[in-house]
Amino acid sequence: MAEHIAFLTIPAAGHINPTLPLVAELVRRGHRVTYATGPAFGDAVRAAGAELVELDWEPKAIKVARTGQTTEDLARMLSSFVNSARRVTPAVEKWLVDDRPDLFVYDMMTFIGPALAAKLGLLEASTVANFAGNEHFNLTQALVPADFDPTHPKFQEFLAARAQYAKDFDVPLETVATAGAIAPMNLVFIPREFQLSGETFDGRFHFAGPAIGARTAVSDWTSPGSPLLFISLGTAVNDRPDFFTTCAKAFGNTNWNVAMAIGNEVNLADLGEIPPNFDIRPYFPQPLVLQHADVFLSHAGMNSVMESLLNQVPLATYPQTAEQSANANRVIELALGHRLPNDVTPDALRATVDKISTDETIRKNLAEMAAHIHTAGGAPGAADALESYLAKNR
Structure with a gap:
């Protein structure tokens, strides 16, 4: 049965690229796929067969200290996530209301996703382009700098901005997580064998591994030879x-x-x-x-x-x-x-x-x-997992 599946992903190559072979596979199977992200990735999304929902969402260069990311660096990055979310949330919500999907698939780093899924009562799933987290493995600890200090003024500013976002857009604060939100279905683009504490993840997580698919493009580059x-x-x-x-x-x-x-x-x-x-x-x-x-x-x-x-x-x-x-x-x-x-x-x-x-x-x-x-299954296995999830929730 053909369904409308909507994707929402931050405008970052490392998060969008793993989803494109999955999108192409879903389209090949007859599903209608809409995909909301920034204009920089519009051509790639269309090439995968999805309908682009263009958002005012541009990738931003992230600055870090030469000696490694600091708490202040992290706080500035997270605050930029909140600022961009403020700008695009009204358009995302309008899209989901006007063209309500059968399944809403959002990037794990896109806290707009779980917030609006909860507000609008959407069947939801997440895509995970890095390590996944669960009740047994604290992903946040793996993603913070060595000098992490939650009392740092810049980090406190971020927390305040995040709380204000939840209030202004009438979404549950607990859904506005910066990383590690666990959806009822989570597609993880790494094999379980690479996942930290991989043995602790249950059936809510499908470890599809990476796939190239739609990313392989014609190029003028040729190998100069080995090594x-x-x-x-x-x-x-x-x-x-x-x-x-x-x-x-x-x-x-x-x-x-x-x-x-x-x-x-x-x-x-x-x-x-x-x-x-x-x-x-x-x-x-x-x-x-x-x-x-x-x-x-x-x-x-x-x-x-x-x-x-x-x-x-x-x-x-x-x-x-x-x-x-x-x-x-x-x-x-x-x-x-x-x-x-x-x-x-x-x-x-x-x-x-x-x-x-x-x-x-x-x-x-x-x-x-x-x-x-x-053996993880790649895009076909991920598509199978989504179709099975949809069938169980019709």
């Missing part, structure tokens, strides 16, 4: 010319072919002379590059980690936020790569990449994790 090192700090926290300069010093004029994504915040001229073995662009077609890469030097965003594991590419991680640090630590725990210190030198960086590129234990563990990913 290939791919370097990227993702799309949210990448204003690090110092780090990219360190990479150029570490791998310039070596046997490594280097594809380095520097984002839109860094001026190429600030990096100095570009070594001839470097291809530097704002962004690369990441799924395609990872099909050829020998090592991925990554910020350890979960989407990037999953795509690396899917392609059995060892990870050298350089996390910028607490969330990314949790991912990087999990990579170490499962012996899938190494983590670099904030003050890494060119020599240490080169030594780490050289080491993991030939580490047989890491290669073995990557093959095992890739097998778990392939």
Whole structure:
């Protein structure tokens, strides 16, 4: 039976990209899918077959301290979530009222989702692009900086703004969680074997693993050959010319072919002379590059980690936020790569990449994790889970 399924996702590549293969699969099965997010991702949403509901919602560059994310950094980021939610909530509510869906699927980081689901009495599910949380595993503790201080004035400002949002939009305060809200059905885009405390998650959670699907696009990029090192700090926290300069010093004029994504915040001229073995662009077609890469030097965003594991590419991680640090630590725990210190030198960086590129234990563990990913079910399995959930709640 064809249903109307509505998606709401924050305008961030790491959260939208994992949903697109699922959207494409649902459309292929005959469902009508509407998808609300910012205009920057409109083409990708339409390419997956969904009807775009364009919101005044732009991705914002996140600033963090050079020594790692602080409580103040986190508070500013969360406050920006509240400000953007204030701007788009009226449009989201109007969309859901005027075109009421059979199922409302919202990103776990989009607190507008559970708030409006409760207010409007919608059948709801969530998509989880990072670690999931439950009653046994406190996700919040994994996502806060090491120096986290809930009494910090900026964090208190965020809490006050969140409470005012709930009051102004007449939604239950308990639904306005910043992360970790548990929906009746939760689609998690990692395999259970990578999830922290994975054995504690019950049938409300479907661990679908990652899928590429609709993200594989035509590109002018071709592999320069092996060995290939791919370097990227993702799309949210990448204003690090110092780090990219360190990479150029570490791998310039070596046997490594280097594809380095520097984002839109860094001026190429600030990096100095570009070594001839470097291809530097704002962004690369990441799924395609990872099909050829020998090592991925990554910020350890979960989407990037999953795509690396899917392609059995060892990870050298350089996390910028607490969330990314949790991912990087999990990579170490499962012996899938190494983590670099904030003050890494060119020599240490080169030594780490050289080491993991030939580490047989890491290669073995990557093959095992890739097998778990392939058996998780991907987009078809996630679509099956949603259809079963819908059938039980008709």
